[in-house]
Amino acid sequence: MLKFEHTTLGQRVLFGTGQAAKHVAAEISRLGVTRPMVIAGAPERALAEVATAEIVPALWWDEVIQHVPAEVAEKARAAAAIESVDVIVCVGGGSTTGLAKAVALTTGLPVIAVPTTYAGSEATNVWGLTEDRTKTTGTDPRVLPTTVVYDADLSKTLPVGLSVASGLNGMAHCVDSLWAPNADPINQALALEGARALGLALRGIVANPDDMDAREQALYGCYLAAVSFASAGSGLHHKICHVLGGTFDLPHAQTHATVLPYVLAFNAPAVPELAGRLAIALGGEASTHDPADAAVAALRELYSAVQAPARLADYGFTEAGIPEAVQRVVKAAPASNPTAVTEQNITALLTEALTGATPMVATTPAR
CATH class of the missing domain: 3.40.50.1970 (Rossmann fold)
Known part of the structure; x- marks a missing residue:
């Protein structure tokens, strides 16, 4: 029902x-x-x-x-x-x-x-x-x-690199809104349309920074992303990035852009139906066999196309900061997150994001 x-x-x-x-x-x-x-x-x-x-x-x-x-x-x-x-x-x-x-x-x-x-x-x-x-x-x-x-x-004067990071910050709003604490079918629909628009817009901006149609689509997409986020609330992704930004002073947009693929790989297996819809929104192929893989692959392809930020190490985060970050994230993580949060799996997530390792779909059991 x-x-x-x-x-x-x-x-x-x-x-x-x-x-x-x-x-x-x-x-x-x-x-x-x-x-x-x-x-x-x-x-x-x-x-x-x-x-x-x-x-x-x-x-x-x-x-x-x-x-x-x-x-x-x-x-x-x-x-x-x-x-x-x-x-x-x-x-x-x-x-x-x-x-x-x-x-x-x-x-x-x-x-x-x-x-x-x-x-x-x-x-x-x-x-x-x-x-x-x-x-x-x-x-x-x-x-x-x-x-x-x-x-x-x-x-239109926003540099391409910053346009990409900022647009992927908006994409993070979309992805988090699919399973944040107050997620519902309305904000999920807005989030998926926002993800579609942002994916197309960022490709257009990278291909031609003067493409005003693409920049209009980016604003349209980021608005939908924000409206969905305002309704759904802060999910695990945002809790992680608030810790990295507030405690370690990492740059906001680049941090969100870097962390997003790892949180998607972490949560997607626990919400296969939503993962499949996200894959399609991002221009990927629907996969009834493994929709989580399809979503992660679609986002990874977008990241490659727009040369997205890839390593937290590039923005001043170090291995020494991981233990404190893990403690703060585990404390702040929403109880409703699709995949159970532990010190072990958040350590692994932040370590991968630090080094830019290829995001691997998690095998941690869902709740």
């Missing part, structure tokens, strides 16, 4: 290439606000000026650090209070959106998110803060951006 409970988050999405400034100004007018705080790191300043060309910011904030250190969030909140800010406009990737969410978490200010990458944070009610080498996440309706403005022009 089909039985589930699904919550759809309320959010306005404005999608149009070359329309960011027009859409941001229209939202400022619609919301009746007059003192916007624009959050954009120094590298995104030029893009932010394009996106906010038709409004007058009351405050520019450019201190943006990945994983949102708690002290940076406090400084931004204080600045917003001093300037009597009544809305936040964030222009950038996941770290920028994350800081805007951190300000909204305690102030209740509405957020207009203008993504320049494929992170997907803009479509979730998930916040994250890092303090004392520990990244804490939670959900709160106050942090869900009121409006998302998607404009592929703002992503």
Whole structure:
């Protein structure tokens, strides 16, 4: 029997290439606000000026650090209070959106998110803060951006390598959403369509970085990925990456991209029907004999085609960090994960991800 409970988050999405400034100004007018705080790191300043060309910011904030250190969030909140800010406009990737969410978490200010990458944070009610080498996440309706403005022009200068890593971060949202704690048929459907769109988009961007159709598809795919993730919740993949990012300061997108094939190989045998559907979404062949192998092979083929990140060692993680990471992951792992989590199998997973070994489909019994 089909039985589930699904919550759809309320959010306005404005999608149009070359329309960011027009859409941001229209939202400022619609919301009746007059003192916007624009959050954009120094590298995104030029893009932010394009996106906010038709409004007058009351405050520019450019201190943006990945994983949102708690002290940076406090400084931004204080600045917003001093300037009597009544809305936040964030222009950038996941770290920028994350800081805007951190300000909204305690102030209740509405957020207009203008993504320049494929992170997907803009479509979730998930916040994250890092303090004392520990990244804490939670959900709160106050942090869900009121409006998302998607404009592929703002992503056309994103380097191919970072486009790939960011898009695969979105792909991780899709895969995790298939069996995360609150997974249901609706977010699974969104996740599979998101995976299909992202796979095609990344191939297109690698083949031609100026392919705006591909960049639009990447934004479309990352939005579906994020919507499914917001409903399904954080699965094992995200728990692992939160540990690697918050505790070891590994780069967000590259870490997600690197870890994903290993978590898929770990969980896929326990959910063969979903693995088979994912294989098809990624352009692979359906296999009634071994759908887990088919899914892992399809993802591996995509990774080869787009020259995806492959080793955690390339981003500063070392063998010495594995024991602490394992302890933290085992403690945070969802009880509902399809494959039972142990210190032994998480050690093996992180060791493979560290060295870039070919992901092997797990033989660990399902629950």
